[in-house]
Amino acid sequence: MEEKKALLIVDVQNDFCPGGALAVPEGDKIVPILNKYMMIFSKKKWPIFASRDWHPKESKHFKKFGGPWPEHCIQNTKGAGLHPDLRLPKETILLSKGMDPDKDSYSAFQAVDAKGTGFFELLKSSGINGLFVGGLATDYCVKSSVLDALKHVFKVKLLMDAIRGVNINPEDSEQAIEEMVRGGAEKMTLQELSQYEKNRKPGR
Ligand SMILES: [Zn+2]
Incomplete structure (x- = not known):
């Protein structure tokens, strides 16, 4: 069966980039890639999908209300905005997650589009079976999204040059990558994808 591909860009938001409320070191470096x-x-x-953390002001996800994280990506704030240099084509499908104040949502598979349709349903209805995943952060939302994708039997390419981790423990990202690869994800870079596409015969 021919692979039908889609790109998932996970949470490349101001709050996760340097200067933001929950900055991932070098989080902005992946934007041009x-x-x-x-x-x-x-x-x-x-198809291109972009997920975002989209939290209400009060959420059990936040330290202030008993959760693990400082406040971040609160709906309609600058911090919740996607990085301004991210050039999303107009056909990009925006996915939001984390709206339930009682739940942590890390995976894009917990996200919905503007009409409330879940990511999995969107992929399934367009016959997509291969998912390329990049974004923030390697050790949280990228990892959860990739592991969910593998659980749903998608072929996953992890975009090694387009992910960055929080690394609360210095080896967190490395371990997350190992876990994703063990689960079946394949590592890929921009150079490899360009090369692969160049070598494909036209019409396929
Ligand atoms: Zn969050």
């Missing part, structure tokens, strides 16, 4: 992935996907007319 993601832009290049998006150009490839857009040219091929392969």
Whole structure:
């Protein structure tokens, strides 16, 4: 069966980038690389999804209300905005998660589009079976999204040059990558994807 691909960009939001409320070191460094992935996907007319953390002001996800995290990505704030240099093509499907004040949501598979349709249903209805995943952070939302994708039997490519981790413990990202690969994810880089596409015969 031919692979039908889609790109998932996880939570590249101001609060997760340097200067934000929950900054991932070098989180913004992946933006120009993601832009290049998006150009490839857009040219091929392969779907692009971008997820965002989209929390209410009061959430058990936050320290202030008993959760693990400082406040971040509160709906309609600048911190919740996607990084301004991220060049999302207009056909990008925006997914939101974390709206339930009683739940932590890390995975894009807990996210819904503007009409409330879940990510899994969106992928299934367009016959997508291969998911390319980049974004923030390697050791949390990228990891959860990838492990869920594998659970749902998608072929997953982990975009090694377009992820960054929080690393509360210094080896967290490394361990997360190991776990994703053990689960079946394959590592990929922009160079490998460009090379692969160049070598494919036209018409396929
Ligand atoms: Zn969050």
